[in-house]
Amino acid sequence: xxxxxxxxxxxxxxxxxxxxxxxxxxxxxxxxxxxxxxxxxxxxxxxxxxxxxxxxxxxxxxxxxxxxxxxxxxxxxxxxxxxxxxxxxxxxxxxxxxxxxxxxxxxxxxxxxxxxxxxxxxxxxxxxxxxxxxxxxxxxxxxxxxxxxxxxxxxxxxxxxxxxxxxxxxxxxxxxxxxxxxxxxxxxxxxxxxxxxxxxxxxxxxxxxxxxxxxxxxxxxxxxxxxxxxxxxxxxxxxxxxxxxxxxxxxxxxxxxxxxxxxxxxxxxxxxxxxxxx
Numbered sequence: 001x002x003x004x005x006x007x008x009x010x011x012x013x014x015x016x017x018x019x020x021x022x023x024x025x026x027x028x029x030x031x032x033x034x035x036x037x038x039x040x041x042x043x044x045x046x047x048x049x050x051x052x053x054x055x056x057x058x059x060x061x062x063x064x065x066x067x068x069x070x071x072x073x074x075x076x077x078x079x080x081x082x083x084x085x086x087x088x089x090x091x092x093x094x095x096x097x098x099x100x101x102x103x104x105x106x107x108x109x110x111x112x113x114x115x116x117x118x119x120x121x122x123x124x125x126x127x128x129x130x131x132x133x134x135x136x137x138x139x140x141x142x143x144x145x146x147x148x149x150x151x152x153x154x155x156x157x158x159x160x161x162x163x164x165x166x167x168x169x170x171x172x173x174x175x176x177x178x179x180x181x182x183x184x185x186x187x188x189x190x191x192x193x194x195x196x197x198x199x200x201x202x203x204x205x206x207x208x209x210x211x212x213x214x215x216x217x218x219x220x221x222x223x224x225x226x227x228x229x230x231x232x233x234x235x236x237x238x239x240x241x242x243x244x245x246x247x248x249x250x251x252x253x254x255x256x257x258x259x260x261x262x263x264x265x266x267x268x269x270x271x272x273x274x275x276x277x278x
Contacts, residue, residue, distance in 0.1 A: 084166055084167065084168045085166070085167050085168070085222040085223065085276055085277070086167070086168045086169075086170060086220070086221040086222050086223075087162055087167045087168070087169055087170070087221065087222065087223050087224070087225065087272070087276070088170050088171075088172045088211070088216065088219055088221035088223070088224045088225070089159070089169060089170070089171055089172065089224075089225045090171075090172055090173065090224075090225065090226045090227045090228070090231075091171050091172065091173035091175070091193065091210075092149075092173060092175070092227065093152070093227030093228070093245070093247065094152060094155070094225050094226065094227050094245060095151065095152060095155050095159070095171060095203070096149040096150070096151065096152065096155075096196065097149055097150045097151060097152050097153075098149065098227075099119060099121060099247075099249075100114075100119070100149070100150060101140070101145060101146060101148065101149040101150075102125075102136075102137065102140050103117050103119065103121075103128070104145060105136075105139070105140040105143060105145050105146075106125070106128050106130060106136060106140075108145075109136075110129075119248075120248045121248060121249065122248065122249050123228075123229075123249050134178075137178060138178060138179045138180065141175050141178055141179055141189050141192070142179060142185060142188055142189065144192070146175075146189075146192055146196075147192040147193075147195055147196045147199075148196075149196065151200070152245070152265075152266065153265065153266065154265050154266025154267055154269075155203075155266055156202055156203065157266065158266035158267075158269040159203050159204070159205070160202075160204075161269050161270070161273070162269060162272075162273065163204060165273045165277060166277065167273070167276075168209075169203075169204070169205060169209060170205075170209045170210070170211055170219075170221065171197065171205050171209060171210050171211065172211045172213060172216060172219060172224075173193055173210070173211070173212055174212070174213065174214050175189040175190070175192075175193055175212070176189045176190050176212050177212075177214045190212055193210065193212075194207060194210060197210060216231050216234065216235055216240075217234055217235060217238045217240060221240075222241070222276060223240075223241045223242070223243065223272065223275075223276045224240060224241065224242040224243070225242070225243045225244070225245070225262070225272070226242055226243075226244060227244065227245065227247065227249075227250060228249075228250065229249070229250050229252055229253045232244060232250065232253045232256070232259060233253070233256070236256060236257070236258040236259060239258070241260065241275075241276065242258070242259060242260065243259070243260040243261065243262055243272055244259060244260075244261055244262070245262050245265050245266070246261060246262070246263060246265070260272070260275070
């Protein structure tokens, strides 16, 4: 009876077919050669998927998405260099000090000093006596104050460390999804966010590296550093590698299975680099 080749046999067969000539002579970098490589990888992945349901107990499926070096996958619109791992950093709370800016906005509206409002705040802003947190955040995002945020402590050095280690850094934000359906309001938030990054040239994050999306899972990245429990939970459920900075508002996720923690904030970025470098 004929049996399907094992993954190991298929990989070995693919390696035996590889010519021993130099890269230039064999055309490794050519489109036709790359397409052949993609087909081989697709076949391996398809076989592994069949084998998981036939030969493996539930829960022991191969987790191909955990491989962080995607050298053999074609680049997508969200990744300009498939040989470099991409790290997606949430803008607010990871790069920009969102809570201090929001606190200043709320304090100004209530006619009190910033220091009278605690930084140890939850997502509903109840510690600040805010009745309508969504409306308050919307007003803040549409105000010039949201474009004058300071950097999170250590973010500049941390981003530089990631880039020097060979990571492509993209900044992710859903600001335009937090202000309602008015296109003008959405454009305003996108403009403010882009201008903020333009005012931080030391980060080396240009327009092409700024992603506005409601769905972090749909982003083609290799690792995420996020700030919001809801998004972190979605990434974990999708088996995406996600790290968090320990903050009062995401403490519920710090011990969540599948979540990595930068326990010392950006000072711990080498832990991420060591885990996900190719």
